[in-house]
Amino acid sequence: MSRFRTEAGGRVKRDKVLSFTFDGVAYQGLTGDTLASALLANGVHLVGRSFKYHRPRGIVTAGPEDQNALITLRRDAARETPNLRATQVELYQGLEAESQNRWPSLKFDVNAINGLASSLFVSGFYYKTFMWPRSFWKNVYEPRIRAAAGLGKAPAKADPDRYTSRYVHCDVLVIGAGPAGLTAALAAKEAGATVILADEGAEFGGSLLGDAVTTIEGKSTDAWMSDVVMNLAMSDKVRMLARTTAFGYFADNFVALVERVTDHLAAPSDALPRERLWQVRAKQVILATGALERPLVFPENDRPGIMMAEAGRSFLNRYGVKVGLRAVVFTATDSAYRAAIDLKQAGVDIQLIADLRARPPADVVDEALACGLTVRAASTLCGTQGGLRVSAAEVGEVNGDLTIGRKEVVDCDVVLMSGGWTPNINLHSQSRGRLIYNETTQNFLPGAPGYDNVSIGACKGTYDLSATMNEGYAAGEAAARASGRKGGMKKGFSSLGGLAMGGGHLGVVPHDRDPGRVKAFVDFQHDVTAKDIKLATREGFQSIEHVKRFTTTGMATDQGKTSNMNALAIAAKAIGKAIPEVGLTTFRLPYTPTTFGNFAGTARGDLFDPIRKTPMHDWAAAQGAPFENVALWKRAWYFPKAGEDMHAAVNRECKTVRTTVGMFDASTLGKIEVVGPDAAEFMNRMYVNPWTKLEIGRCRYGIMCRDDGFVYDDGVVGRMAADRFHVTTTTGGAPRVMNLMEDYLQTEFTDLKVFLTSTTEQWAVIAVQGPKAREVLAPLVEGIDIGKDAMPHMSVREGRICGVPTRLFRISFTGELGFEVNVPADYGQGVLDAIWREVREAGGCAYGTEAMHVLRAEKGYIIVGQDTDGTLTPDEAGVGWAVGKAKADFLGKRGLMRPDLTGPSRKQLIGLLTVDPKRVPDEGAQLVASAAPAKGSHALGHVTSAYWSENLGRSIAMAQLENGRARLGETVYITSLTGAAFPAVVADPIFYDKAGARIDV
Amino acid sequence: MLLVTCPYCGPRPEIEFRQAGEAHIARPAITCSDDEWADFLYMRDNHKGYMRERWRHVAGCGRFFNVVRHTVTDKFVASYKVGEEKPAIPAEAAAGPRVEIVR
């Protein structure tokens, strides 16, 4: 066992030795260690390099607030995780860790040369230079700045791990399981509440885990904690979540927790997610998140080996690790004395305790003296020595006038510092709580909360242990009552020992070094020094928000947990304002950095967005059809035969439909059943068309506008009964049309008795189109005369097909004789099988959305969303004929009367025939007046649809063109991405069978 | 995620709802002026403070309803059905200092 591991004590399992590597070197640690404690147990302090100057960095804290100990963990090539805090990484067998932001090695880092130029690289220096020559920014300066910045490397491979989420509700959510949180949870549970207790740590207990001397209710902290934890765990009303960080506090007491489920395991089960997101809605929230110890800002305070005093104590008491053999303690706080005593008792040489305060509390000092420690009041550190590890501290006497008197260089291999305690108000503040500044303790404390929560214990500035527990118990009981439970009894706790946490110092300590040159760090990771902050204020960055952004202090991965208060104090002093006047920067989520995977959760791959499949999807897939994404649906795109590419397949499908027959899955079209005595009037108001006179059994093509007058959706509507319409919508438009209808029905047209039901998925729809369509259906249909006269174009009948009920529409989106067979969805495949047999017999084919698009374009039928874009009136979209001009009102009527919608030179839908018939324009190409339009020429319009038409043996296109209908026969030019614009003749958009003779057969 | 109280179903998570803009904007008669029509279509109070707005419990009971919500704190203070009497808008609480100081 190494010199740094104690003989006994701590919570590590001494008989369970684990091997791990750091930067390829093999080490051993114990079960219960963090990577940080295990490294320290091996005498390793140097773990990283800072962001800007690449200065050597050591472990500073024992918790999540560490800015320095960031490492990359590697399980395999896809499971590489950068920027993990070694202080939070639990050791497992075989763990492989690597340091970051250094090259070629941690000990020798070339970029450390930045440090030499640090007098140039002050805050914001990049705003002042790198501007000449102009092109150098992009090619020379910026790439270098980028390469030097950044910490770890992003993983190179897709993350194979899974992340899940769970919504939960509870009466009382307790965040933090130190003495405050444990007692609060206990009380809430006893008062009958449902409780969630979450703590970021691997074990419950918080600060008590690093405490070896305190007793609570006569028990050791250990015994007390395990009793309480056991008591809570036994209850089915309490959910205990360890390794779980409350990272975000949202409106209405919605709190997000992330549980790290498998990161600590050497060989996790693959049934387990790596992380679980708990989305908690709590009636009451208790914040028991403790306090964070602050560093002292003194010259060269960043060398490895300089760390927080309480961290030193924690490493000792919890992990059985001595952070060094010879320590200097530099403090402005009482609690560091306890660290010194504990370490001394473990055999660490405490060279001296240098207390910044002129008169530290006598009882605290006396206890230290009684333990044989040397205490020097009114002492400071004017600097430190050492390369990759601190080797000495320069201790100086602080005179009454804050000058430095006698100085002494004291050898050491570790400096334990304590600048005081900062209540952890992050979550309180995220919950939009107000703040109170206590001038005596120089702390920001939680004021009135934004939602139903309360802060207790150290995060509220209560440092006395008994008081903390009493506060915790009372808060738990009150929260249970506030959440509607019966409440419980009052209870008092007594403890002995505890930790005196008074005192503290903000900002730079007195020293005798040149403040313009010396580096006294405030933000270790971002290399922000006291003089950077002063520089910022000198340059006019006086708001603390400006100071933050100019210096980047507090923007590191700890978000200022350790640095913000010192930065604020330095800035306030420089500006000459009081601390609360300068104010804190905003606390934001996440409390500690949280994986993207945790947010993304199960929404990945096929579960990323629902995949909606029609009842005949698998059949189309079996036919080899590729699918097209349309809204959430997958639609069969085309049906290639062996050896066919898309074009060949589409050409064949188009030909076949016009010569024989084709079959098409149209199930995705939206369908709404509009029912009620006022159904026709409702339709009159919602659609531009008139409906009153539509006969039962007949259909009409409907156009819907919004009240702005622009085309919103379209579809064929069949009248099933006097009071019942079968309305169809576009595939993508179905939900929004339904929403719009409900909106007007519920809030505007409340005089109408009408009811809406979505039937999109009730019906599978098989379109049968082509000259042989009737022939195909005839043998399958029962009870409907589908003859030419009995069932004319644009009619609908109810009957049976293949023995099942159908709504049979005679409609056509191809310009051929056509039917759309609606059957209850589960029968879709069965009916399709039967139709398919007939279709094949007739020499027909199945066709997909691409052929459907071509066929409808040959007929000049628009597709809303492709030939319209939300800026076109019905007239411009070529469907002005549908508008019921005599109607008193409809959605869009008033909008269409606005001056600009009636004015001249609006666009109109036209057809285009390219002069070169083989040339198919790009959809989206612009229309211009010449082959080589000058840059900035006005576009006359654009191509909305363009296809190769095998039936016509040439290309066809539809377009929007200014005054288009007046330009029939004129030549316009179509832009190309590969060359000059090319000519096309403006034509009627109906390219095929203008007279409509083929439909009416 | 806000907790929205549906006047039919009670408090439910925001994701079940769609906000539907400012409430009580009546659709003017077809004979109105262009200005009035523009007011109806586009002009909004966009008030900072208490706002009456419409929500639809789309993944719930499907109803449109009205609420009073504060657009700075995002807190809901009332929900009411279409056609119900408008609840009063509470008085705006005076904003205290951002940071209170104790000695």
Added chain:
Amino acid sequence: MSETATRLSAFAGLTLPAVRNRLSVTVAPDAIRYSLRGSPAAAAALGAVFGPVPSTTACRATSAGDRAALWLGPDEWYLLAPDGDAAALAASLSAAIDEPHALVDISHRNVGLILKGPRAADVLNGACPLDLSETAFPVGMSTRTLYAKAEIILWRTGLDTFRVEFWRSFAGYIVGLIAENAREHAV
């Protein structure tokens, strides 16, 4: 005349998850499903012949025998009856209602899954944001809600039994998501 078309379930080809004795997922049998829209009076009139009288209390289902009526909105109920002639039943029900209303057959629009077992609520809460505790979501409660990005109707039919109804095209997504959310409960 061609032979009668057979039914093909939306769950064909999907594997339903199960976690030992903690969760079973089964497909609800084919059923008649209607959307009833209309006033409470219309619903009451229907109830007189249908069996269960549709609830006027929000988010509550009523059932009688193998028929059930789930409150979905103040003018909307979701009716369930054993499989049969949906059109005939609808005609007889509608005949009993004088009020304006809509009774629309959605037997094939929707499909159902039954989740049963002590982990059913947890698996649902993997993607459903509601409080599924017995007090907040008691047996007999029914409502439309969400399962991640899909809309569902959730009906608690027993302490550890839920019926989930949704549009058929979402079957693959919902089954896949239930499986994903169930996976960790195997441990």
Added chain:
Amino acid sequence: MHFSFFSLLRQAFAKHEGWPRQWRDPEPKPAYDAVIVGAGGHGLATAYYMAAEHGMRNIAVVEKGWLGGGNTGRNTTIIRSNYLWEESEALYDHALDIWQDLSQVLNYNVMYSARGVLMLAHTIHDVQVAKRHIHANRLAGIENEWLDPGQCKDFVPVLNLDPNIRYPIMGGALQRKGGVARHDAVAWGYARAASALGVDIIQNCEVKGIRRDASGAVCGLDTTRGMIATKKVGVVAAGHTSVLMQMAGVRMPLESYPLQALVSEPLKPIFPCVVMSNTIHAYISQSDKGDLVIGAGTDQYNSYSQTGGLHITQHTLDAICELFPMFRRVRMLRNWGGIVDVTPDRSPIIAKTPVPGLFVNCGWGTGGFKATPGSGHVFAHTVATGEPHRIAAPFTIERFKTGRLIDEAAAAAVAH
């Protein structure tokens, strides 16, 4: 003091003691020739160009908080000009032109980085929309090109090109001149340059009322730092525009929504450009510091809270992880919100108002950072001369009455 490597060097020897304030911190004067309300990028740029190009020196910018602290200080900094309509093309490309040498002109490195903006297409509809933009842009002389999936991958090696993903990538539209800039530096650079020209930038000064004389014309502002007399007021207050215009009795076609953004922990360079996906709704770039900068759509409700819901961030990041599945293990460092003022057609308003002397520049919604220099430039002309700049002319309030919308949203539904 002129900023340069040499001034930096000189100051290094002088321990950086000699740097002057980057902008003055004046007390408000009792009266100005014109006052701009809002010291965001647009307001500061407006004041700068009023001073630099229109010789107006007796002017002020008043700001309720700290300059640059509005949306300017919280946006994802995407710059591009490949908009659809001719009016928008002219406006955004005017801005893009100014970006090219803005650092030199302002003598402030705003770190404009033309890394290229790639807008992905995942559906046939996306492809059609993208190509329509490319054709329109080329005609206007704005560069924008189509990349097939392979070319997309070459441009962004970390892109997930798997054809079996939920929304496979079918290609993308690339504007190479598009990119990012350092948002704070833009505000600071304009502030410094404007201040040097005599513009008073008055922070912590909230406008509480707009005074009008008997004729109805603007005559002054009530602020938390006293009354300021002026006959010209330019409101450039982004999310707060409605609040200010209400003070003058003008109702606006605006709604303010939360828009969230987030950054990851800093990483070594991995992401060489900007990628946007409109269909699955997210966009991403990497800052010079190494953090991935990510954003998406707004929350659904009006709010002035500068925060939003978790589910919005979840959707943003599920989209990012779908496109870049190696980023699942990367961690979010910070998530925040801004207040974006959205017009019905998603185009800005840069205009005179019915109130004489009152001008407004707003409605930039989720995408106005890129326009900062151009917007300031044309609005300065509008305020200084009293008549709209040629490029600003179509961006009136009246368009909502006549129906002459410039509907970027309907045409493409692209933000930013």
